[in-house]
Amino acid sequence: MRVGIIGGGISGLAAGRGLVENHDVVVFDTGKRRVGGRCASRLPFETGWGGAVDHAAQFVKVSTPRFAAHVEEAVSRGVLRPYGAGSYVGTAELGISGFATDLASGLDVRGDAWIPPNGGLRGGWLVDGEPFDAVVIAHNGKCAERLGKRTSLGPLLRARFGRVDSKRLSLNSVYSLLFEVPAGTVDVDVRYVEDEVLAFLSNNNLKLGWEARYHVFTALSTGDFARRNKHPQEALQGTETETRVVEEMLRVVRLKLRPDAAPETVKFISRAVASGLYDGTSFYRSDFVIQCGIHGSTKTNPFGSLPVNETKLHAQLSNVRGTCAIAHFEGDNGSTEFFINISANQHLDDVWGGYCVFAEVADDDAMMVCSRISGDVKDHGAVAIHKATLVEE
Numbered sequence: 204m205r206v207g208i209i210g211g212g213i214s215g216l217a218a219g220r221g222l223v224e225n226h227d228v229v230v231f232d233t234g235k236r237r238v239g240g241r242c243a244s245r246l247p248f249e250t251g252w253g254g255a256v257d258h259a260a261q262f263v264k265v266s267t268p269r270f271a272a273h274v275e276e277a278v279s280r281g282v283l284r285p286y287g288a289g290s291y292v293g294t295a296e297l298g299i300s301g302f303a304t305d306l307a308s309g310l311d312v313r314g315d316a317w318i319p320p321n322g323g324l325r326g327g328w329l330v331d332g333e334p335f336d337a338v339v340i341a342h343n344g345k346c347a348e349r350l351g352k353r354t355s356l357g358p359l360l361r362a363r364f365g366r367v368d369s370k371r372l373s374l375n376s377v378y379s380l381l382f383e384v385p386a387g388t389v390d391v392d393v394r395y396v397e398d399e400v401l402a403f404l405s406n407n408n409l410k411l412g413w414e415a416r417y418h419v420f421t422a423l424s425t426g427d428f429a430r431r432n433k434h435p436q437e438a439l440q441g442t443e444t445e446t447r448v449v450e451e452m453l454r455v456v457r458l459k460l461r462p463d464a465a466p467e468t469v470k471f472i473s474r475a476v477a478s479g480l481y482d483g484t485s486f487y488r489s490d491f492v493i494q495c496g497i498h499g500s501t502k503t504n505p506f507g508s509l510p511v512n513e514t515k516l517h518a519q520l521s522n523v524r525g526t527c528a529i530a531h532f533e534g535d536n537g538s539t540e541f542f543i544n545i546s547a548n549q550h551l552d553d554v555w556g557g558y559c560v561f562a563e564v565a566d567d568d569a570m571m572v573c574s575r576i577s578g579d580v581k582d583h584g585a586v587a588i589h590k591a592t593l594v595e596e
């Protein structure tokens with residue numbers, strides 16, 4: 204028989220491998236770069252990074268003896284390697300996509316081929332203009348639903364996934380964000396996260412075993428977060444949604460500087476930010492404030508101490524919730540370490556010459572991020588600062 208498979212992800216390719224021994228199989232897949240669908244990693248020549256990056260599927264777990272045998276075979280061919288109890292990951296060069304390309308080897312795969320819902324299946328199984336005796340629809344979502352509708356397939360033949368027991372297949376999205384930070388900044392290799400925004404974090408370098416000064420992370424959002432920030436993926440770039448999603452997934456605290464209240468302090472901190480001093484440091488204290496700076500990192504302060512405590516020299520801002528002030532001890536003016544007031548701390552306006560407020564949290568979203576950081580520092584001891592930047596308004 205001639206069998207057309209629509210979808211070159213793991214399921215389409217697995218179907219292809221199973222059928223190819225006795226049938227003439229063609230796999231059609233939209234993938235422009237390679238097959239694999241959600242297992243199609245980004246490779247070094249595309250990203251400029253030193254190894255593969257898994258942007259969706261991260262690892263496989265063995266659940267049945269048949270699958271175990273298949274995975275063992277992939278391990279023996281160097282496509283997968285064991286990673287923790289019962290899990291397997293891809294290689295440094297290909298990531299998890301190596302698993303898919305290995306399945307595809309020897310199959311007739313037509314890449315960059317989208318089979319339209321309205322023209323794909325016409326009576327005699329015509330796919331992309333070619334006749335087939337049978338067709339496998341190996342992708343999910345609304346498109347599969349529409350393709351299926353034009354056939355005589357009964358609902359019993361459809362595999363159902365998802366939380367809702369529905370006769371319809373539905374789309375369940377998550378956001379996947381790739382970012383790089385100096386090695387050692389975020390102490391995570393592969394971790395599920397209990398959070399409203401983030402569901403999963405994985406360090407591609409550590410997981411796949413490739414060395415670089417910067418580590419590339421994949422952050423996956425929760426389904427609820429993706430639903431709340433729904434946007435057509437082809438038109439996401441440059442939109443407000445994209446900015447919001449990136450900021451929330453990376454947890455951006457926006458501070459509005461107040462040179463009217465502390466001009467020298469603003470100049471000092473701006474210079475330190477511009478030099479990259481805070482990149483790769485952390486928030487390390489959480490009680491009635493969250494405090495950050497170079498404390499606990501390997502960085503040293505090349506800027507010395509602040510020349511003056513400006514608390515009472517200009518328009519004095521009080522240490523109310525959401526303000527940001529220089530940390531200092533009795534008799535000094537402080538330097539690179541500063542804190543954000545999580546509660547009303549007006550008592551700090553006068554002690555030890557006053558704690559100089561030089562900025563304030565820009566808006567409610569940023570304050571929400573501060574509250575989350577506060578909880579995370581309590582739970583985990585510290586929260587990494589990936590990058591601090593100055594933005595002109």
Ligand SMILES: Cc1cc2nc3c(=O)[nH]c(=O)nc-3n(C[C@H](O)[C@H](O)[C@H](O)COP(=O)(O)OP(=O)(O)OC[C@H]3O[C@@H](n4cnc5c(N)ncnc54)[C@H](O)[C@@H]3O)c2cc1C
Pocket residue numbers: 209210211212213214215216231232233234238239240241242258259260261262263264316317318319320341342343346377379423
């Ligand atoms: C973010 C994320 C993380 C995940 N992590 C893991 C993990 O760590 N471990 C794990 O086991 N599973 C994981 N999963 C689940 C796993 O990736 C999927 O179950 C699996 O890859 C699905 O394979 P598939 O072949 O069914 O579908 P897909 O991988 O989606 O492949 C379907 C293919 O069909 C193509 N296609 C769609 N419509 C058409 C059309 N009309 N014509 C031609 N081609 C078409 C698509 O572009 C795609 O290439 C994850 C999923 C996501 C989204």
